[in-house]
Amino acid sequence: MTKHVSIDTHNACVDFPIFDAKSRSLKKAFLGKAGGAIGRNDSDVVVVEALRDITLSLKEGDRIGLVGHNGAGKSTLLRLLSGIYEPSRGSAKIRGRVAPVFDLGVGMDPEISGYENIIIRGLFLGQTRKQMLAKMDEIAEFTELGEYLSMPLRTYSTGMRVRVAMGVVTSIDPEILLLDEGIGAVDAEFMKKARIRLQALVERSGILVFASHSNEFLAQLCDSAMWVDHGQIRMRGEIEDVVRAYEGDDAADHVRHVIAEMKREQDQPGTAL
Amino acid sequence: MSASAPESEALATDVPPVSDSQTLRRGFKDLRDGFAQRELWLSLGWQDIKQRYRRSVIGPFWITIATGVQATAIGILYAALLDMPLNEFLPYVTVGLIVWNLINASIIEGSEVFIANEGLIKQLPSALSVHIYRLVWRQLLFFAHNLVIYVIMVVAFAVWRDLSWASLAAIPAVALLVLNAVWVSIVFGIFATRYRDIAPILSSMTLLLFVLTPIMWTTQSLVAQGGAVAERARIAELNPLYHYLEIVRAPMIGQPQALYHWYIVLGITVAGWALALVALRKYRARVPYWV
Numbered sequence: 001m002t003k004h005v006s007i008d009t010h011n012a013c014v015d016f017p018i019f020d021a022k023s024r025s026l027k028k029a030f031l032g033k034a035g036g037a038i039g040r041n042d043s044d045v046v047v048v049e050a051l052r053d054i055t056l057s058l059k060e061g062d063r064i065g066l067v068g069h070n071g072a073g074k075s076t077l078l079r080l081l082s083g084i085y086e087p088s089r090g091s092a093k094i095r096g097r098v099a100p101v102f103d104l105g106v107g108m109d110p111e112i113s114g115y116e117n118i119i120i121r122g123l124f125l126g127q128t129r130k131q132m133l134a135k136m137d138e139i140a141e142f143t144e145l146g147e148y149l150s151m152p153l154r155t156y157s158t159g160m161r162v163r164v165a166m167g168v169v170t171s172i173d174p175e176i177l178l179l180d181e182g183i184g185a186v187d188a189e190f191m192k193k194a195r196i197r198l199q200a201l202v203e204r205s206g207i208l209v210f211a212s213h214s215n216e217f218l219a220q221l222c223d224s225a226m227w228v229d230h231g232q233i234r235m236r237g238e239i240e241d242v243v244r245a246y247e248g249d250d251a252a253d254h255v256r257h258v259i260a261e262m263k264r265e266q267d268q269p270g271t272a273l
Numbered sequence: 274m275s276a277s278a279p280e281s282e283a284l285a286t287d288v289p290p291v292s293d294s295q296t297l298r299r300g301f302k303d304l305r306d307g308f309a310q311r312e313l314w315l316s317l318g319w320q321d322i323k324q325r326y327r328r329s330v331i332g333p334f335w336i337t338i339a340t341g342v343q344a345t346a347i348g349i350l351y352a353a354l355l356d357m358p359l360n361e362f363l364p365y366v367t368v369g370l371i372v373w374n375l376i377n378a379s380i381i382e383g384s385e386v387f388i389a390n391e392g393l394i395k396q397l398p399s400a401l402s403v404h405i406y407r408l409v410w411r412q413l414l415f416f417a418h419n420l421v422i423y424v425i426m427v428v429a430f431a432v433w434r435d436l437s438w439a440s441l442a443a444i445p446a447v448a449l450l451v452l453n454a455v456w457v458s459i460v461f462g463i464f465a466t467r468y469r470d471i472a473p474i475l476s477s478m479t480l481l482l483f484v485l486t487p488i489m490w491t492t493q494s495l496v497a498q499g500g501a502v503a504e505r506a507r508i509a510e511l512n513p514l515y516h517y518l519e520i521v522r523a524p525m526i527g528q529p530q531a532l533y534h535w536y537i538v539l540g541i542t543v544a545g546w547a548l549a550l551v552a553l554r555k556y557r558a559r560v561p562y563w564v
Contacts (some may be wrong), residue, residue: 008290011289017562079395082398083398084395084397084398085561086294100398103392106393107392107393107397111324111327112324120313120320123310123312124313124397
């Protein structure tokens with residue numbers, strides 16, 4: 001990671017145009033332009049402001065947790081930071097290789113084998129085929145699927161698919177790691193294993209932004225937090241303070257407890273997890 | 274156009290940075306980055322083909338068989354209707370059909386390229402051109418499978434006797450066709466994502482063009498009839514697809530080649546790419562919002 005890894009946004013807004021059936025057709029665009037008398041211009045489209053005036057500067061080593069209600073804009077913010085949505089107003093500059101983990105299923109082909117899916121998924125995340133082949137044994141071991149990996153993915157259960165996806169994601173070396181929640185559907189024992197790998201992954205990556213409703217998870221992976229509300233950043237600071245403002249004292253106390261416990265574990269190497 | 278953005282950024286540190294989303298530089302970067310991910314789109318394109326014929330015994334060669342059957346049926350019927358010698362007309366129809374399939378798929382599938390990849394576009398930040406390259410590569414693989422019929426025809430109807438060094442012109446002609454498939458997919462892909470009527474319009478248009486383009490008939494047979502009908506051969510020249518077809522077909526079946534077809538195709542290629550770059554500059558960043 002010799003390259004300078006950073007994300008800078010300046011007053012970035014993400015506005016979704018909601019084309020109804022009518023305005024998505026050519027007819028309306030033509031008629032709309034011609035019929036100036038109604039007082040409509042060509043930007044007369046219903047717009048949802050998903051994010052407003054986001055000014056951020058993330059640099060190497062930042063581990064940020066996002067909290068906020070459903071629909072507050074957490075996932076959209078992650079997509080802005082990944083470069084999928086380029087701001088409709090304002091600017092965003094992303095330096096570094098981004099590994100977004102939003103939907104574990106995307107880019108997975110049910111008809112091809114687990115092995116092939118691991119390679120394709122890795123290619124999507126910016127790895128080369130060679131790199132993925134080198135990691136294959138490690139991933140196969142992690143997923144505990146054994147011979148099953150040569151079967152087509154459609155024969156897998158949901159949990160098995162998540163294992164494959166997690167195996168790939170946690171094997172790469174991203175410069176910017178963006179995690180969206182939705183890592184569920186795996187059995188508890190595997191989850192514990194996944195968590196260790198996830199923590200190792202976070203340590204390897206330059207920048208982490210993680211959206212989750214689990215304060216415990218946030219406290220384990222992040223060192224600061226951001227509260228996203230109505231498409232804006234309402235607060236940024238220590239996880240405990242942000243959670244206190246967002247959810248109240250009980251939740252904040254829990255976060256403090258988790259952090260204290262993690263500290264204790266770190267102080268006693270060897271007994272961790 | 275694009276040069277001003279980075280300059281102003283370098284000069285002003287306190288002034289808010291200018292977004293470079295709508296610059297030509299980013300458009301080129303998209304094309305370059307997408308090309309660099311060729312490992313990805315090469316395997317995806319292959320996967321697409323293998324997918325379609327999974328568990329079938331003959332596999333992708335069904336593509337070959339389907340085109341072969343179609344070409345033979347049309348060839349035999351129209352050779353009788355137009356009173357043409359079958360051994361000349363069948364190779365003519367076959368090559369015409371193979372090339373037409375490539376053109377047709379570029380237009381139709383090109384207009385759906387971003388809509389079809391909505392999931393990937395919204396979940397993974399890769400260059401938009403990855404989807405374009407994947408599509409064109411897949412079409413090229415289809416084309417390669419169809420070439421098997423051409424080889425059979427060359428042998429069966431002794432077309433090889435007409436072939437000469439000039440037939441090699443088919444190679445740059447196909448390359449030009451591929452170059453055009455890329456801009457067509459970019460332009461139609463972007464606009465059809467915004468205006469969802471464009472895709473259905475295009476699919477009826479291509480049906481019309483299939484009949485109007487000399488694939489099942491020849492311009493020579495129009496000219497031969499003389500009079501008012503011969504005039505129509507000139508109208509056929511207005512159809513740009515005719516020229517695309519001609520630069521590939523004529524060398525492949527060893528017919529005399531006219532240079533003006535090349536000029537027209539080159540002209541459209543340049544204009545089309547200019548349009549594609551404008552579309553990429555202005556609307557590239559909007560595509561994830563539109564899908």
